[in-house]
Amino acid sequence: ILNVEQSPQSLHVQEGDSTNFTCSFPSSNFYALHWYRWETAKSPEALFVMTLNGDEKKKGRISATLNTKEGYSYLYIKGSQPEDSATYLCAFNVNYGGSQGNLIFGKGTKLSVKP
Amino acid sequence: DGGITQSPKYLFRKEGQNVTLSCEQNLNHDAMYWYRQDPGQGLRLIYYSQIVNDFQKGDIAEGYSVSREKKESFPLTVTSAQKNPTAFYLCASRTHGRRIDEQFFGPGTRLTVL
Numbered sequence: 619i620l621n622v623e624q625s626p627q628s629l630h631v632q633e634g635d636s637t638n639f640t641c642s643f644p645s646s647n648f649y650a651l652h653w654y655r656w657e658t659a660k661s662p663e664a665l666f667v668m669t670l671n672g673d674e675k676k677k678g679r680i681s682a683t684l685n686t687k688e689g690y691s692y693l694y695i696k697g698s699q700p701e702d703s704a705t706y707l708c709a710f711n712v713n714y715g716g717s718q719g720n721l722i723f724g725k726g727t728k729l730s731v732k733p
Numbered sequence: 734d735g736g737i738t739q740s741p742k743y744l745f746r747k748e749g750q751n752v753t754l755s756c757e758q759n760l761n762h763d764a765m766y767w768y769r770q771d772p773g774q775g776l777r778l779i780y781y782s783q784i785v786n787d788f789q790k791g792d793i794a795e796g797y798s799v800s801r802e803k804k805e806s807f808p809l810t811v812t813s814a815q816k817n818p819t820a821f822y823l824c825a826s827r828t829h830g831r832r833i834d835e836q837f838f839g840p841g842t843r844l845t846v847l
Contacts, residue, residue, distance in 0.1 A: 622775065650833045661737070662823070664835030707776070711833070718833055720766075720791070723775035 620644050622710045624724035631698050632732050638694045639727040641708030645689035649718055650711035653682055653693055656726070657704040665693075665706075698731040705729070736760065737839035739824050744844045746811075746818070754809045754842045756824030765807035766825040766836065769793060776823060782807055811844065819846045 623642040631637050643651060650669045656662040666675040671686040679696045695702055705726040712719035737758045746752045756765065764783045768776040778791030782801040796815025801807055807826075811818045821843050825836040 652835060654835075654838075661838040661840050664837075667833055667835050669833060709776075720778055720781060721776075721836065723768075723777075725773065725775045 620710070620712065620722050622708055622722050622724040624706075624708050624727050626727060627725065628728040628730070630730045630732065633699060635698050635731075636694065636696045637698055637729065638692050639706060639729075641691045641693070641724055643689050643691070643708070643710040643722075645687060647713045648686045648689075648710075649713040651684055651686075651691050652709040652711065652721065653691070654707040654709065655704045656707055662707060693727075695729070698729070700731045700733050703729055703731045737824060737826055737837055739822075739839035739842050741842060742840065744842055746844065746846050748846055749813045751810055751812050752844065754811065754822055754824075754844070756807045756809065756839060757805055758807075758824075758826045758837075758839075759805060760826060760837060761804070762826035762828050762837070763804070764827050765801070766827075767791075767797075767799065767807070767809045768823045768825065770821040770823060770841075779809065779822075818844055820844060 625640050652667050653665040654662040666682045668684040673684040675682050681694045684691045705728045707726045708724045709721040740755045766781045767779040777793050779797050780799040782788035788799050788801050798810045823841045824839040827834045827836045
């Protein structure tokens with residue numbers, strides 16, 4: 619059974635703090651790794667799709683790194699703001715015969731940023 | 734605006750009744766998905782469809798059924814055979830091809846069985 623683990627489960631930080639969380643996934647049969655942000659009462663929105671070992675992606679104050687050999691990805695938020703409060707989901711794409719398989723989701727990390 | 738709509742937002746059902754959740758997209762996406770979320774769990778795949786008139790079971794398909802008669806629509810029926818149907822249901826879609834594309838999600842339907 620393929621499993622995606624995210625840690626921590628929840629995180630409470632002050633405005634201005636920088637933070638990071640982890641996603642662990644199977645290192646074999648890797649195809650892609652996705653990060654989503656899910657704000658309360660909204661739909662999950664894609665942040666990054668990462669495919670190459672060593673990949674780094676950035677969107678504003680949020681960045682992510684990928685290590686496919688050891689099976690982990692980090693998401694960093696620099697200078698957290700209250701609007702960053704959300705659940706951050708990580709999802710793993712299995713390599714399905716060279717094609718993009720379905721997504722396997724972690725349970726998410728819930729971030730709360732206090733003003 | 735392009736997007737995915739799900740209706741209704743909240744749904745209450747008596748035990749033993751079937752109920753159908755709607756999912757419509759105008760993104761011209763080929764693939765559509767249904768997920769279920771329970772407290773403390775990740776999203777779990779119920780059914781998916783990569784093309785019209787074709788669909789596949791996901792990890793937790795028992796007690797559910799789907800149809801894909803039109804590209805835009807992928808309704809999910811929660812049948813009385815589903816033992817624990819109270820949950821939050823999310824529909825998603827993406828383009829289907831060689832590119833690695835993210836999934837786009839609807840706003841979800843919260844189903845409560847009374």
